[in-house]
Amino acid sequence: MSVKRVVKGFALGAALGAVAGILFAPQTGKKSQKVVLAKAHAIKGMIAAKAASLKKFSEAAYTKLVEEAVLIAKEQKMTQKEINALKKDLMAKYKELKKQFEK
Secondary structure (H helix, E strand, C coil), rough: CCHHHHHHHHHHHHHHHHHHHCCCCCCCHHHHHHHHHHHHHHHHHHHHHHHCCCCCCCCHHHHHHHHHHHHHHHHCCHHHHHHHHHHHHHHHHHHHHHHHHHC
C-alpha cells in the first residue's frame, strides 16, 4: 500500500468523522465555525503524526495532501482567512517533518 493512500485514507476518515460530529451536534453558525476550525487543526496534527511515522514521504505528496485538506475546508465553509491559515500551518509542519526525517 502506498504512503499516499495510507495518509489520504487517514485524512479522509478524520474529515468524515469531523463532518458527522458537526452535523449531529446542533449549534449556532459561529460555534459550528469554531468547531470546524478546531477539527481542521486536529486533522492537521493527525496528518503530521501519521506522516512522521512514515519515513518515505515526499514534499509533493505532502503538498497534495494539503490541497485535499483545503478542499475539505472549503466544503466545510471555512472562511478564506481560515483556509489560508490552515494551509500555512500545514506547509510549516512539513518543514518540521523534513527536519525529523533528516535525523
